[in-house]
Amino acid sequence: MTLKNVTIDELMKDINYLKLLSEDYPSISSVTSEIINLNAILNLPKGTEHFLTDIHGEYEAFSYVLRNASGVLKLKIDDIFDDSLDLDEKKKLATLLYYPEEKIDLIKKEVDDLNEWYRITLIQLIKICRIVSSKYTRSRVRKTLPKDFSYIIEELLHEDEERLNKHDYFNNIIDTIIGIDRSDEFIIAIAKLIQRLAIDRLHIVGDIYDRGPYAHKIIDDLIERSSSVDIQWGNHDILWMGAASGSLACITNVVRIALRYANLATLEEGYGINLLPLATFALNTYKDDKSRSFIPKKPIENYYQEKDLELLSKMHKAISIIQFKLEGQLIENSPNYEMEERLLLDKINYQDYTIEINGKKYLMNDTNFPTIDINDPYRLTEEEERILNRIKECFMGSDKLQKHIKFLYSNGSMYLRYNSNLLYHSCIPMTEDGNFREVKLGNESLYGKSLFDKLDFLVRMTYFNNNELDKGLYGQDIMWYLWCNGNSPLFGKDRMTTFERYFIDDKSTHIEIKDPYYKFRDNEDILNKILEEFGLNPNESHIINGHVPVKVSKGESPIKGNGKLLVIDGGFSKAYQSKTGIAGYTLIYNSYGIRLASHEPFESKEKAIVEEKDILSTLELLEKMDKREYIYDTDKGKEIKERVNSLERLLAAYRMGLINEDIE
Incomplete structure (x- = not known):
């Protein structure tokens, strides 16, 4: 557009917007100064x-x-x-x-x-x-x-x-x-x-949280840079986002992972999550437990003494059993998740402590299950429910955790297109023949970009409008679904074999098969197809995972x-x-x-x-x-050019007398 060619009719279509814009630029001189400034910025080198x-x-x-x-x-x-x-x-x-x-x-x-x-x-x-x-x-x-x-x-x-x-x-x-x-x-x-x-x-x-001890400090640093930071949620971030929204399955997974790696600093020091009720319960309920599977995987050197590790091991097992019960309830109540093969507590033979998985029996390495009702294995005991509710209150009531999670929402997303790059944490669900896999969400079958867009919407609904989310349509816990479901683009495997890794020594049961996406990562044609699906030019774009x-x-x-x-x-x-x-x-x-x-x-x-x-x-x-x-080559440059275009139209409106200048 040039100022000479713009017509009054064209300007009148945008007159309400131009009047709003004139509040920031109330005179011809202020408009022209900003146009000059923005055009100069366009010619600066692109930022790093x-x-x-x-x-x-x-x-x-x-x-x-x-x-x-x-x-x-x-x-x-x-x-x-x-x-x-x-x-x-x-x-x-x-x-x-x-x-x-x-x-x-x-x-x-x-x-x-x-x-x-x-x-x-x-x-x-x-x-x-x-x-x-x-x-x-x-x-x-x-x-x-x-x-x-x-x-x-x-x-x-x-x-x-x-x-x-x-x-x-x-x-x-x-x-x-x-x-x-x-x-x-x-x-x-x-x-x-x-x-x-x-x-x-x-x-x-993706994946700011878990394993290491100070995720809360990382987010504090990111908040200081918030105007120049973006985050593409990873599966571990989603897990914490789910926990902060009150998901019990996500809460138990968060606590279990912290105990597995003997890293409680983020939970206790960072967010003030009180695990004392769990510790007391674990000491009483699993006081004679000798399971080796729950010894912290990577204890911090010289930080915990032997007696501390024994307590963490008992807490680790206690929260894991609670987790498996809750996940079983979710699977039973959300048949659309299609995760029935992960119902394992009811597959245990509590006489000889074997378990049948996919038609094959395996010997279990643990025989101590004091809180499991053989007739109703997924039912929580009253004490387990009480502990869960107290831990949930801590998650929901932690001001710092809620502040950090809101930051993840405000600066985060399932994916990002930025300066010709496509950013997402894990994968695009695909079929074995290299096509996008259709995933059923509610009444819709979605794939590629539409799947990511819908999941982004559901993640936000879970935190900000949970009461408006149709749980019957989308399942009981969409955040937990994203953490471990075989169709989740954040997980990227067919199953999460956490139970097997704890209770079965046969490593053939530990295998988690990666999404076909991963075998196509070297196929340039398929990568081009992904870029096109997300509206990017394959000749000048990259995918970053x-x-x-x-x-x-x-x-x-x-x-x-x-x-x-x-x-x-x-x-x-x-x-x-x-x-x-x-x-x-x-x-x-x-x-x-x-x-x-x-x-x-x-x-x-x-x-x-x-x-x-x-x-x-x-x-x-x-x-x-x-x-x-230069900046004119970037996404920021496109925004600036649009801004310049609007200012030029405002300038034309001033000069044609359609909007009055503030001459003070």
Whole structure:
């Protein structure tokens, strides 16, 4: 559209919207200023996107990767100070940048002339900040600036100390910061600003929760970045979202997994979930239990004593039996889930303790089931019901948990299309011949994008409008369905064999068959079909997944289908690192191309600070752009262009006298 060609009739169709817009831009001058500003923004380089997945509560490693921008800030330091700093000086500066509060305290004990160190360090950090902020408008940087130092930092970023007329001005600011004893606070503020600006957009492709101890701290960090974060829900996230909405099956699974990995910090410290009633019940009911299956799988070193592990084992078994009972009730009450083969408690022969599965008998490794009624095995005892209700009250009444779950809803979704990339956690349900599998939800048979859209709607209904959800149509617990059903695009397997892994030694019963999707991940034609299904151009788009750890140590590549699919689960969770051989991936997409950073294990925060041990991150270029990408090439650019179009129409309405200017 050009202003010369727009007609009065065209403008009158949008006149109500244009009047609303005029409240923000009440004059021709304000409109033209914003049009100029937005067109300038379109010509800035595209911001850097970072993609992470399957963090599983590993807060320290996650925090470090954010602090060093997946190794990118180390490269910036190398480039900026290539000839002026030696290796040890670069390491010290990098550590200060990642952990400013802690490192300042150590450095103060080492340097002789503290004021000179402050001067040199402040200038170095300003140089780094200039580089990382150069992609942004002054307005965008200004919004990110810490309040205490916003004016000072802005002045320093845009004044060159080498310019003759500004040399004294620049140095006087530095001297004053040092002189009034504000250097520590300033260093901390600008270091955190650099960390924030180094990552323009952060994508978390599922599974923040479970296994590691501090998922709540991860979400606290994400909330601080909420305006530039999106999350594609993983099966473990959905499990916690279900628990927070009151799903008893989800609650028992959450508690069971925490006990299995001896990681109760998120439950107890993070969200104040009181497990004492469960502990008391387990001690009384399973006091002589000798089952080895429920010993925590990966206890934290030197954290629990033997007697603690014994208690956790009893609690683990108690909640697991309650879980299997609840799941049996759900399956019986939701025949549309088609999970009858998972009804196993009634298949146990309680005389010889064998169990029949798919026509074959197996010997069970456990004979102690004090709470199971042989005639009604899925019925909870009164005490089990009482414990469940108390734990449910804790989940529902935890303000912090509810705040975190609301954040997952507001910033999350089943999938995301962003800058020509398709992000989803696990898979698209498929048939053995490579077609999209139709899944029955209520009265509809859905597949591909329509299936994801419907599930996204149902997930939101479960939390915000649960009373309006037709439980008869969609089953008793859609969140639990997404956690473990064979048709769930978040689970991606035919069944969850939790019961068998606990009670049957024969490992043939532990097998969970992956969705056919996984054998088609190297088939470029099928990946193109998926991209087209979600409305993306296969010639310029990628699919980004997590969920299944990439076994790098066995030669597996995260790059599938000739680069169309990128699997970026590299084992952030310590429980998977023996399988992957690395400790996580970050996919980095900037204006020049796409790189994959593979991370070595993070030892500890203390070693990172004291010994200046950086995570070794290997950067591999996956795709180089034919030309540098700018904001006008991105989804954000499309939004800005639409905004400019609306402002141009408002400008035309002002000039034609259809809307009056506010001339005050």
